Amino acid sequence: MEAILKNKFFVIGGGIVLIISLLVLFAPLLTSYDYGAVDLPNKQLPPGAEHIMGTDLYGRDVWCRIIYGGRVSLTVALGSTAVALVVGTMLGALSGYVRGTLDFVLDRVNDVLMAFPMLLFSLVIGVVLGSSMKNMFLSIGIPIIPMFYRIARATAMSVGGRSYVLAARAMGGGRMRVILRHIIPNVLPHTLVILSSAIGGAILAEASLGFLGFGIPQPTPSWGLIANDGKTYMFSHPWTTAFAGAFIALTILGFNLLGDGLRDWLDPKIRTAAKR
Amino acid sequence: MAEPFIRIENLTKRFSISAGKRIRKTGFTAVNNVSLNIERGEVFGLVGESGCGKSTLSLLVLRLLEANGGAVYHGDTNILELPRRKMRRIRRDMQIVFQDPYDSLDPRFTLERIMNEPLQIHRWGTGAEREARIDELFAAVSLDKQQLKRYPHQLSGGQRQRLCIARSLALSPGFLVCDEAVSALDVSIQAQILNLLLDLKDEFGLTYLFISHNLAVVKFVSDRIGVMYFGKIVELADTDELFDNVLHPYTAALLSAVPDPDPFSEKKRDILPSGVPSLIDPPGGCAFHPRCKYAGERCARESPELRDAGRGHLVACHRLEC
Numbered sequence: 001m002e003a004i005l006k007n008k009f010f011v012i013g014g015g016i017v018l019i020i021s022l023l024v025l026f027a028p029l030l031t032s033y034d035y036g037a038v039d040l041p042n043k044q045l046p047p048g049a050e051h052i053m054g055t056d057l058y059g060r061d062v063w064c065r066i067i068y069g070g071r072v073s074l075t076v077a078l079g080s081t082a083v084a085l086v087v088g089t090m091l092g093a094l095s096g097y098v099r100g101t102l103d104f105v106l107d108r109v110n111d112v113l114m115a116f117p118m119l120l121f122s123l124v125i126g127v128v129l130g131s132s133m134k135n136m137f138l139s140i141g142i143p144i145i146p147m148f149y150r151i152a153r154a155t156a157m158s159v160g161g162r163s164y165v166l167a168a169r170a171m172g173g174g175r176m177r178v179i180l181r182h183i184i185p186n187v188l189p190h191t192l193v194i195l196s197s198a199i200g201g202a203i204l205a206e207a208s209l210g211f212l213g214f215g216i217p218q219p220t221p222s223w224g225l226i227a228n229d230g231k232t233y234m235f236s237h238p239w240t241t242a243f244a245g246a247f248i249a250l251t252i253l254g255f256n257l258l259g260d261g262l263r264d265w266l267d268p269k270i271r272t273a274a275k276r
Numbered sequence: 277m278a279e280p281f282i283r284i285e286n287l288t289k290r291f292s293i294s295a296g297k298r299i300r301k302t303g304f305t306a307v308n309n310v311s312l313n314i315e316r317g318e319v320f321g322l323v324g325e326s327g328c329g330k331s332t333l334s335l336l337v338l339r340l341l342e343a344n345g346g347a348v349y350h351g352d353t354n355i356l357e358l359p360r361r362k363m364r365r366i367r368r369d370m371q372i373v374f375q376d377p378y379d380s381l382d383p384r385f386t387l388e389r390i391m392n393e394p395l396q397i398h399r400w401g402t403g404a405e406r407e408a409r410i411d412e413l414f415a416a417v418s419l420d421k422q423q424l425k426r427y428p429h430q431l432s433g434g435q436r437q438r439l440c441i442a443r444s445l446a447l448s449p450g451f452l453v454c455d456e457a458v459s460a461l462d463v464s465i466q467a468q469i470l471n472l473l474l475d476l477k478d479e480f481g482l483t484y485l486f487i488s489h490n491l492a493v494v495k496f497v498s499d500r501i502g503v504m505y506f507g508k509i510v511e512l513a514d515t516d517e518l519f520d521n522v523l524h525p526y527t528a529a530l531l532s533a534v535p536d537p538d539p540f541s542e543k544k545r546d547i548l549p550s551g552v553p554s555l556i557d558p559p560g561g562c563a564f565h566p567r568c569k570y571a572g573e574r575c576a577r578e579s580p581e582l583r584d585a586g587r588g589h590l591v592a593c594h595r596l597e598c
Contacts, residue, residue, distance in 0.1 A: 163380040168397075169340055170338055170370075170371060171371075171393060171397050171398075172367040172397050174364075181382075182382055
């Protein structure tokens with residue numbers, strides 16, 4: 001456990017994620033404004049003492065909108081990754097362990113899922129289902145199912161051939177028991193490595209959808225939406241878009257570094273190679 | 277001898293290999309029409325070189341692999357025809373110990389959880405009864421119950437194999453398959469585990485199917501021995517009879533391959549030419565004829581049947597018929 005704290009990627013990534021999570025969590029304590037309050041006389045102010053990140057087109061405080069907007073962005077990212085994690089891991093474990101026709105069919109479905117451009121796929125699901133928080137989980141979660149499915153399937157295939165799985169079958173343990181007790185616990189550590197970068201990807205996807213106008217509807221702020229609000233006056237009054245973009249980029253960077261750190265720590269081969 | 281406890285009849289398993297696409301399928305027969313009886317209370321040894329189908333046979337007997345033909349009788353019931361539910365019940369009576377004790381234990385389970393697994397699957401007893409049962413089993417295989425909270429990687433190879441044996445005995449089975457159960461262990465540990473297995477046999481009234489590629493090990497534990505080659509039984513006899521009166525040239529070659537502890541003995545080895553023939557493209561006639569020094573014209577033409585050569589000594593070789 002101490003070794004991981006020496007990993008720079010992990011510490012920096014984890015630090016960024018931690019700080020942003022705290023900002024978002026304690027948003028009400030960190031601002032005195034209301035994220036929806038329109039104040040037209042003070043619109044498009046540059047950063048200053050009153051509004052540390054300026055105000056947007058309608059005079060709303062950008063800092064306030066960003067920390068509240070992080071709640072939406074992070075919730076959507078975590079929720080959709082959770083959907084993909086659960087569905088992808090279950091199906092992958094089932095497919096890799098049971099094999100045969102089921103595996104063949106699921107694997108082809110997975111191939112089809114992977115063939116769609118992710119953002120386009122999210123858009124289509126979002127348009128079909130309509131935009132709400134729950135539907136965002138699905139529209140962003142479904143396209144990243146293959147990430148988890150493939151890892152779970154590959155690991156399940158290798159774990160399924162181990163003698164302890166045969167022993168469990170010889171004792172009379174059924175398929176579900178073997179999958180839940182033996183396969184999935186052995187799959188999860190492998191999943192952990194991609195989990196962090198999947199969350200980063202989901203934040204990006206949410207921001208892209210919001211920017212394109214397919215995110216959670218107004219006035220609930222999300223980072224993509226805030227960036228979108230500022231885009232018309234991006235060259236004369238860049239604050240809104242710039243700060244929202246910076247937060248998106250920083251958060252994704254944080255999650256990606258965290259993921260890289262975890263991977264380096266969990267994979268002894270890379271660990272030894274890095275020392276050389 | 278008593279009534280056969282496990283009766284294997286014409287058991288056959290074919291594997292298909294789909295080379296790349298699902299268009300051209302080839303296959304091979306890993307277990308070819310094997311029949312044998314295992315009496316209650318005996319140790320039946322099965323020897324043969326790697327790839328001859330020994331392990332496949334063990335998986336078939338426990339129905340961990342589905343056979344393509346034949347039957348396995350446990351008492352009067354053909355377990356290959358049992359529905360899943362009844363099969364589960366009969367699994368309590370048939371257990372297996374695998375070759376690699378490092379591979380047979382889930383690394384994420386504590387010893388306690390490993391030991392509880394079979395008991396939970398069959399809803400055996402209450403918590404306290406299970407605990408008592410585990411204590412009893414640990415005592416039987418000489419493991420320290422202080423270690424119950426540990427993980428398998430904290431044990432030595434011998435301890436792990438003891439644990440595997442204890443787990444397999446949890447449900448008081450009558451029949452235990454030992455699939456190369458000592459092959460992965462150090463020689464000194466092998467002897468310990470073999471003696472443990474023999475002690476447990478007397479203590480719990482077990483019947484063993486003991487599979488190994490090592491003839492010396494099989495000789496040490498077995499009452500009867502079957503020699504397997506290329507998916508078939510080529511010779512089968514009581515242990516003493518087999519060693520005193522070797523009939524099949526393959527068995528003779530196996531015997532001469534057993535290392536001699538005397539460094540000065542000048543034993544003549546019977547070294548077999550080349551490797552096992554390709555399973556996918558098997559030789560015609562007797563599968564052993566390309567490596568057999570006695571092979572005649574008839575051996576290449578027809579496959580010999582397993583026949584009784586007297587005193588229950590079965591052998592499949594043309595040389596003994598004429």
